[in-house]
Amino acid sequence: MGIKKKNIPGAAVSKKKKTDKDQLTKTATDKYYLLFNSINQGFCIIEMIWNNKHEPVDLRFLEVNTAFEKQTGIKNAVGRTMREIEPGIESHWYETYGKVSKTGAPVHFEEKATALMNRWYNVYAFPLENKSSKVAVLFDDITERKKAEDQRAKAEKTLLETEQKYRAELQQQVEERTIELKESKELLQSIADAIPDMISVQEYPSRKVIYFNREPYSISGLNADELSKKTIEDRHKLVHPDDLIGLQKYADSFASLPNNNITTVDYRVKNNLNEWIWLSARGKVFERDEKGNVISIVVVVQNVNFQKLREEEIAKQHNILKQAEELAKIGSWEYNIKTKEFLWSDGMYALFNMNKGKLVKPAIYLDHAIEKHRPVAEKIITAIEKSCQPFEEILYLNIDGNIKAIKIKATSLKNNKGQIEKMLGIDMDITASIESAQKIMDLNESLLAMNKELNSLNSELKNFNSITANNYSETLRQVYINLETIITTDARHLTDSGRANLRRAQSAIQKMKLLTNDITNYLELYDAGIKKELISPKINLQNVLNEMKGKIEDANAKIEIAELPTLSADPVLFSKLITNLIDNSIKFKKPNENSVVKISHTKSARLKNVLALLRGKPYTVITVTDNGIGFEITDRIFELFTQLQDHVKQKGSGMGLSICKKIMEMHGGHIIAEAEPEKGASFHCCFPE
Numbered sequence: 001m002g003i004k005k006k007n008i009p010g011a012a013v014s015k016k017k018k019t020d021k022d023q024l025t026k027t028a029t030d031k032y033y034l035l036f037n038s039i040n041q042g043f044c045i046i047e048m049i050w051n052n053k054h055e056p057v058d059l060r061f062l063e064v065n066t067a068f069e070k071q072t073g074i075k076n077a078v079g080r081t082m083r084e085i086e087p088g089i090e091s092h093w094y095e096t097y098g099k100v101s102k103t104g105a106p107v108h109f110e111e112k113a114t115a116l117m118n119r120w121y122n123v124y125a126f127p128l129e130n131k132s133s134k135v136a137v138l139f140d141d142i143t144e145r146k147k148a149e150d151q152r153a154k155a156e157k158t159l160l161e162t163e164q165k166y167r168a169e170l171q172q173q174v175e176e177r178t179i180e181l182k183e184s185k186e187l188l189q190s191i192a193d194a195i196p197d198m199i200s201v202q203e204y205p206s207r208k209v210i211y212f213n214r215e216p217y218s219i220s221g222l223n224a225d226e227l228s229k230k231t232i233e234d235r236h237k238l239v240h241p242d243d244l245i246g247l248q249k250y251a252d253s254f255a256s257l258p259n260n261n262i263t264t265v266d267y268r269v270k271n272n273l274n275e276w277i278w279l280s281a282r283g284k285v286f287e288r289d290e291k292g293n294v295i296s297i298v299v300v301v302q303n304v305n306f307q308k309l310r311e312e313e314i315a316k317q318h319n320i321l322k323q324a325e326e327l328a329k330i331g332s333w334e335y336n337i338k339t340k341e342f343l344w345s346d347g348m349y350a351l352f353n354m355n356k357g358k359l360v361k362p363a364i365y366l367d368h369a370i371e372k373h374r375p376v377a378e379k380i381i382t383a384i385e386k387s388c389q390p391f392e393e394i395l396y397l398n399i400d401g402n403i404k405a406i407k408i409k410a411t412s413l414k415n416n417k418g419q420i421e422k423m424l425g426i427d428m429d430i431t432a433s434i435e436s437a438q439k440i441m442d443l444n445e446s447l448l449a450m451n452k453e454l455n456s457l458n459s460e461l462k463n464f465n466s467i468t469a470n471n472y473s474e475t476l477r478q479v480y481i482n483l484e485t486i487i488t489t490d491a492r493h494l495t496d497s498g499r500a501n502l503r504r505a506q507s508a509i510q511k512m513k514l515l516t517n518d519i520t521n522y523l524e525l526y527d528a529g530i531k532k533e534l535i536s537p538k539i540n541l542q543n544v545l546n547e548m549k550g551k552i553e554d555a556n557a558k559i560e561i562a563e564l565p566t567l568s569a570d571p572v573l574f575s576k577l578i579t580n581l582i583d584n585s586i587k588f589k590k591p592n593e594n595s596v597v598k599i600s601h602t603k604s605a606r607l608k609n610v611l612a613l614l615r616g617k618p619y620t621v622i623t624v625t626d627n628g629i630g631f632e633i634t635d636r637i638f639e640l641f642t643q644l645q646d647h648v649k650q651k652g653s654g655m656g657l658s659i660c661k662k663i664m665e666m667h668g669g670h671i672i673a674e675a676e677p678e679k680g681a682s683f684h685c686c687f688p689e
Helices: 009-038 066-072 091-103 143-149 152-194 214-219 224-229 232-236 241-256 305-328 346-351 364-368 371-387 431-489 496-528 537-547 549-554 571-587 656-666
Strands: 042-050 056-064 107-113 119-127 134-141 198-203 209-212 263-270 276-288 294-303 330-336 342-344 391-399 402-414 420-429 533-535 558-561 567-569 596-602 619-626 670-675 681-688
Touching: 009 066, 042 066, 042 091, 056 091, 066 134, 091 107, 091 119, 091 134, 119 143, 152 276, 152 294, 209 224, 232 241, 241 263, 241 276, 241 294, 276 305, 305 330, 305 346, 330 346, 342 346, 346 420, 364 371, 364 391, 371 391, 371 402, 371 420, 402 431, 431 496, 533 537, 533 571, 537 549, 537 558, 537 571, 549 571, 567 571, 567 619, 567 681, 571 596, 571 619, 571 656, 571 681, 656 670, 656 681
Parallel strands: 558 596
Antiparallel strands: 042 056, 042 134, 107 119, 119 134, 198 209, 198 294, 263 276, 276 294, 330 342, 330 420, 391 402, 402 420, 533 567, 596 619, 619 681, 670 681
């Protein structure tokens, strides 16, 4: 009898399981290839090749995506080594990927591949398995961005737009591929952690976080683990009160949001440093239930704090510029050579008394120019529209019946090729300035006429004073002589009372003559002028003492002169100053006490009452001190005809100290008095150094 073959149930089940597993593996693999062949970034899996010292010396391409060839320019890379393809590639690429393979730590860097047509790459590299020589590399060709950085000022706007576009594309790719990437969670996590944006998948409507990438949250000062454990109400407590309503509308919008639409919101949150930072959230429906209700959403959050701060600063600067234009009555404009657009600031509309936003052309200058200035307006229009050369003109315009003088200054703006792209200009209303300048000119002419008249009158007055003083002195001298003749020749016919009256008359004549001489001396200072030179005061003082020798001996006075520094002064005026001060000291000596006059140098810091007066400028101070009767300090001591108390017998006109003050003023200096009754007086003469 033969043995009949029987079907074994267990074998069939095992075969079926194997088939299902292979089918699942194939499905996951297909999704994997679909994902990485659809992204814009280059992607490859490489295997490191080591030498006998376990040092990386080459790498072999195991897998590449469609974008790989576009990003690198390398064709048919799979199965080939890098040294076969490009022997001149830099060794640091092997070292970097070898380190990732050895340490198991992912890296993110930007590097230049000189051997690959000097291209720059933004690279994310991470190990596929622990202690494996296989490394996955996700990269972007950023060569153009690097070139643009050399022209940063020109390319800032373009770079920002490119970055936003890149982020939008990347976000869209992340949103569209999230389902496929669920089968490759470890790979998804590696990529997500390397992306600078905060990505989360949340249940809806509870908003419970079921997935997030931690690292970008930490960079922004937020703790993703703590946030994921908080309820939506607790998370809202971190949101700025002013942004809660907008954030709630954003959350509610997901319920009716179509699958392909994206909803956005900008809001502020408080980070771990207790700082308010701006975030921008872009959300999309991730999953729906059988009834079509949204059950989960994917949200990409971007830290836009820097951009917001820049926007606030720009708005602030714009507001300052607007206020400055209003205050200064100026406006700015730009003319695009290519598009012929003539754009105005708010200040320009204010200058022309026009509604903001109205379209204008350079011909508006001709429309408002007064008849006399139409050629100037035509010249300006030609410079803006045709010659495109810098210019500066003053144009008189008729604005609603009011004539305005407008100063227009413009220059050309060139691109990096040296071609003129725009004309930039500023218009300033200088009507008030021109009117003020005219008034000043009129006032100056009037002032010149008045000065001429005053000089003429002053000259006549000086001549009158000189002639009057000389004639008056001569008349007084004749009267005195005649009285003296009467006294000597007719003395026997005069009574004692008559002779006394004649003597009193002679005394009064002497005082009048002294007063006349002092007035003449004072007036002569106005014509004398000043000729400063470096003098040695002791030499000048010796000449003064020789001239006053008789008066000093008659008064039995003692003059003491200390060491004095050289100073800048007019020698004649200096001698006249000291003469008056010594004469003043002798005149007001104490009864029955010889006069002692000391002339010395005083440091300005030692003066009690004059520090404020001398502050900020160096002075050489010559002090004349006496032991006379002194006086009460008064503001009138240096005024014309000021004399001391009546009971003091004196020979003086009250002009001596006024002459001293005038001499010091001519030197640009000061004279200051310090005195007490019965304790003498000091006069400090402060000469500028």
